[in-house]
Structure formats: structure tokens, C-alpha cells
Amino acid sequence: MKMVNPEMMSQRTQARQAEGAMTEKAKMSARDVKVFYGDTQAIKGIDLDIMENEVIAFIGPSGCGKSTFLRTLNRMNDTIDGCRVEGQVTLDGRDIYDPSLDVVLLRAQVGMVFQKPNPFPKSIYDNVAYGPKLHGLARGRGDLDDIVESSLRRAGLWEEVKDRLDKPGTGLSGGQQQRLCIARAIAVSPEVILMDEPCSALDPIATAKVEELIDELSNQYSIAIVTHSMQQAARVSDRTAYFHLGELIEVNNTEKVFTQPDHDLTEAYITGRFG
Amino acid sequence: MDRFHFGKHSSSQYNEEMESIRTHLMEMGGLVEKQVGDALQALLAGDSELAEQVLTVEDRVDNLEKKIDEECARVLALRAPAASDLRMLIAVSKCVSDLERIGDESAKIAAMAIQLAQEGESPSGYVEARHIGNHVRRMLHSALDAFARFDADKAVEVAGEDAQIDMEYRSAMRSLVTFMMEDPRSISRVLNVIWTLRSLERVGDHSRNICEQIIYLVKGKDVRHISVDQMEKEVKGKP
Numbered sequence: 001m002k003m004v005n006p007e008m009m010s011q012r013t014q015a016r017q018a019e020g021a022m023t024e025k026a027k028m029s030a031r032d033v034k035v036f037y038g039d040t041q042a043i044k045g046i047d048l049d050i051m052e053n054e055v056i057a058f059i060g061p062s063g064c065g066k067s068t069f070l071r072t073l074n075r076m077n078d079t080i081d082g083c084r085v086e087g088q089v090t091l092d093g094r095d096i097y098d099p100s101l102d103v104v105l106l107r108a109q110v111g112m113v114f115q116k117p118n119p120f121p122k123s124i125y126d127n128v129a130y131g132p133k134l135h136g137l138a139r140g141r142g143d144l145d146d147i148v149e150s151s152l153r154r155a156g157l158w159e160e161v162k163d164r165l166d167k168p169g170t171g172l173s174g175g176q177q178q179r180l181c182i183a184r185a186i187a188v189s190p191e192v193i194l195m196d197e198p199c200s201a202l203d204p205i206a207t208a209k210v211e212e213l214i215d216e217l218s219n220q221y222s223i224a225i226v227t228h229s230m231q232q233a234a235r236v237s238d239r240t241a242y243f244h245l246g247e248l249i250e251v252n253n254t255e256k257v258f259t260q261p262d263h264d265l266t267e268a269y270i271t272g273r274f275g
Numbered sequence: 276m277d278r279f280h281f282g283k284h285s286s287s288q289y290n291e292e293m294e295s296i297r298t299h300l301m302e303m304g305g306l307v308e309k310q311v312g313d314a315l316q317a318l319l320a321g322d323s324e325l326a327e328q329v330l331t332v333e334d335r336v337d338n339l340e341k342k343i344d345e346e347c348a349r350v351l352a353l354r355a356p357a358a359s360d361l362r363m364l365i366a367v368s369k370c371v372s373d374l375e376r377i378g379d380e381s382a383k384i385a386a387m388a389i390q391l392a393q394e395g396e397s398p399s400g401y402v403e404a405r406h407i408g409n410h411v412r413r414m415l416h417s418a419l420d421a422f423a424r425f426d427a428d429k430a431v432e433v434a435g436e437d438a439q440i441d442m443e444y445r446s447a448m449r450s451l452v453t454f455m456m457e458d459p460r461s462i463s464r465v466l467n468v469i470w471t472l473r474s475l476e477r478v479g480d481h482s483r484n485i486c487e488q489i490i491y492l493v494k495g496k497d498v499r500h501i502s503v504d505q506m507e508k509e510v511k512g513k514p
Contacts, residue, residue, distance in 0.1 A: 271358050273283045
């Protein structure tokens with residue numbers, strides 16, 4: 001990552017660097033990534049690093065390719081017919097599009113939280129336990145119980161659900177369901193968490209809880225978040241990347257992007273001047 | 276894209292709010308500029324009627340200060356402005372404080388003018404007051420002009436004027452103090468002129484503050500508490 005001018009670094013980033021939570025090491029790297037849906041090119045050659053333990057926000061108008069780019073980071077685009085990805089994406093230096101790579105394992109390492117909370121139609125306990133069981137992360141029931149509890153605790157949900165772990169996950173409120181999905185994602189010990197508008201269906205209180213959680217989780221994971229709420233990007237992220245018509249226009253420290261962006265297109269977008 | 280076209284938001288209501296803030300700031304600037312000119316004229320011509328007028332305008336200036344601050348607070352709360360919009364609101368909010376203080380200084384000058392008209396003219400100091408006063412008026416006018424045009428280069432140039440005004444003020448003080456030592460009977464009247472010079476010098480300081488806010492607004496750089504040379508370097512550098 002380009003060393004940033006400390007003056008323009010957010011207080012959040014400065015504090016985290018001071019406590020050693022952030023490093024200067026790239027966790028994931030995208031090089032000249034292009035994505036095509038049939039003949040249409042959705043992403044036009046993007047170079048971007050996601051650093052260890054950083055929160056990076058992707059912003060931009062609808063259709064700018066930010067979600068598509070996010071989905072290239074754990075090969076979610078593989079599931080879409082006619083979708084083709086070019087270029088290179090690496091996780092800890094390893095090409096994630098290498099044909100010999102186990103995609104299921106990749107998606108455990110690079111977890112994802114979606115716009116709409118999508119708990120499995122199972123109990124709260126099973127929602128969280130499903131991944132660790134699948135990946136053989138637990139040696140027996142006691143171990144599994146520990147993983148479920150610690151994941152729910154880290155997702156800030158434990159106190160609210162500990163007495164009803166056998167109840168269906170779908171019975172929780174929207175905000176709780178989203179935190180359940182985050183618990184499910186972190187139960188398999190990911191290294192990177194991708195979030196695609198995780199708060200767009202939540203009320204302000206649930207949103208605040210998820211944002212608090214993002215801050216907490218960023219001590220352990222790299223987080224890339226797509227959001228349409230610019231205030232959310234400004235609140236939670238260390239760096240912000242602005243996408244426009246499939247191109248990465250600007251990536252800078254969040255504070256700089258929101259007070260003094262380098263590019264006129266970024267300025268137009270964040271000040272609401274797109275007619 | 277011109278970053279300082281505040282009328283290009285998707286929301287026309289937002290455009291109107293920003294435009295209203297800008298218009299009110301310019302109105303306040305014009306009012307204050309006239310106050311300084313009238314107060315100076317009242318002093319030089321011994322015109323207490325004009326001085327009284329300056330005092331009555333003060334309420335309008337104060338009301339505009341409150342109104343503009345309220346408008347800025349409303350936009351901050353409702354629109355969550357970013358980048359140039361945000362800098363505009365912060366700069367405006369600080370400039371109105373300076374303008375209001377300039378209004379206060381004008382009122383002080385007007386009060387001195389009334390006192391001098393009652394007690395009789397000071398035997399010395401009018402030449403200095405006219406000279407510094409005209410310089411300060413030009414400086415304030417240029418500062419407001421630079422704001423209206425979002426012209427950072429002009430702002431640096433105008434900020435540089437403040438040092439000259441300070442120099443003129445110090446030199447005037449020396450000669451007036453000498454005068455008072457030679458003719459102690461004149462002390463109370465000369466002091467009235469000295470307070471006036473002091474107020475004019477303060478108007479120069481406030482005008483410089485306005486220039487600093489223009490640079491923050493246009494370039495996003497905080498140039499307070501640095502020399503004009505450093506200020507120039509900041510402005511010439513990449514935004």
C-alpha cells in the first residue's frame with residue numbers, strides 16, 4: 001500500500017496503527033481484474049490491494065461494478081452463467097483462480113455477508129455450527145459448542161440468543177439475523193470478510209450494532225464492505241475506493257475521500273451532484 | 276467539473292439551501308464593508324449622524340450571523356455534506372464570526388467618532404486613520420471578492436496585506452505616542468484616534484482570517500498560524 005500522509009489518516013486508522021492492529025501487508029491483491037457478463041464488460045481492469053486488518057469500503061453509483069468486484073474476491077461470480085473473470089486475484093500471494101484450488105475452502109477463508117440476512121432454515125445453533133462441521137473444524141460436540149459460543153459472542157449476539165439456541169434463526173429480528181450471518185461467517189475462521197451492503201435492510205440501531213461489530217472484527221480480519229450509505233463508509237472504513245462505470249477511480253484514506261477527494265468524479269458522487 | 280458550483284446537486288432543495296447560505300454571506304459581507312467605510316467617514320468628517328447609522332446597522336449584522344449559522348447547522352444535520360460542500364459550510368460558519376467582529380470594530384470606531392465630535396477634534400492622527408482605514412477597506416473588499424470567486428491565489432495575496440497594515444499601525448502608534456508626550460493636554464482626544472487605529476488593525480486581522488478560510492474551502496488546506504510564504508507554497512501545491 002502506498003504510504004499515506006498521516007495528516008489525512010482518520011483518527012480511527014491512526015489509533016489502530018498506534019496499537020499495532022494494522023500492518024502494511026497486503027492480504028488480497030487484485031491485478032488488472034476484468035469481469036464480463038456475456039459481451040458486456042462490467043469491470044475494466046482493476047488493481048487494488050486489501051491490506052491485513054483493514055476495513056476498506058467500496059462506494060459508487062448503482063451498476064458501477066463494486067459488488068461485482070467484491071464477488072471476484074471469493075469467486076462468487078463463478079455461480080453466474082456467462083460470467084468471465086480475467087486478471088489475477090491472490091490471497092496471501094496465492095492465485096485464487098488457480099483451477100486446483102478448492103473453492104469451498106476459499107469461501108471459508110474469504111467469507112461473505114449479504115445484503116439481505118439469509119440464515120439457513122435451521123436453529124440458531126446449527127446456523128453457526130454448519131460451517132465448522134462441514135470443514136471439520138470441531139473435534140466433537142464440546143469443541144463445536146465453544147466455536148458457536150465464541151462466534152456468537154464476537155458477533156455481539158450471544159447475550160440475546162444464548163437461551164434459545166435451538167429456536168429457528170429465521171425467527172430473529174432483521175438486525176439479529178444479520179449478526180447471525182456474521183457469526184456464521186466468522187465461525188469458520190475466515191481471514192477476509194466481504195460484506196455486500198450488510199445494513200441496507202436494517203434499522204439505525206441494528207446498523208450501529210453491525211458497524212460496532214465491523215470495528216471490533218477489524219482487529220482480526222480484513223474487511224471489504226460495499227455500501228450505498230456514504231456516511232457508513234465514512235464511519236467504518238480505513239480506506240475508501242470509489243468505482244465508476246466499471247473502473248476504480250480513486251482509492252484513498254477515508255478521511256481524505258470525504259473531505260478532499262483527488263478526483264472530480266468522486267467529489268461529484270459524495271456531494272450528491274450526479275443529475 | 277467545477278467543484279465550486281454549489282447548484283449542481285441532484286437535490287434542488289439542497290442547491291437552494293447552499294445558494295441561500297452563499298447569498299446571505301455576501302449580503303452580510305456587503306453590509307459589514309459599508310459599516311467600516313461609513314465609520315471611517317464619520318470619524319474623518321466628524322459626522323455623528325453617520326456614526327449613529329453605523330451603530331443601528333449592527334443589529335442587522337448580528338441577525339445575519341445567527342441566521343447563517345442556523346442555516347449551516349441545518350444543512351449539516353439534514354444533508355450530511357461532504358468534501359467541498361462540507362468545507363464550504365465550515366468556512367462560511369467561521370467567516371461569519373469574523374464578519375460579525377468586523378461589525379463590532381466598526382461600531383467601536385463609530386462610537387469614537389461620536390465622542391470626538393462631542394469633545395472636539397484630535398490635534399493629530401487623522402492622516403494615519405485615513406491611510407490605514409482605506410488600506411483595510413480595500414483588503415476587506417478584496418477578501419470578500421476572493422470568497423465570491425473562490426479564488427485561493429487572490430486570498431493569499433490579500434492575506435499578505437495584513438503584515439503591511441500591522442507595520443503602518445505600529446508606525447502610526449509611535450508618532451502618536453510621541454505627539455502625546457509633547458502635548459499631554461491632547462492625550463484623551465488622541466487616545467480616541469488610537470483606539471480607532473487599533474480597531475482598523477483588527478479589521479485587517481479578521482480579513483486575513485477570511486482569506487485563510489477561502490484557502491481551506493478551495494484547497495482543503497489549513498493555513499492558519501503559518502507565514503504568508505508558507506501559505507503561498509501550500510496553495511501552489513497540489514490540491
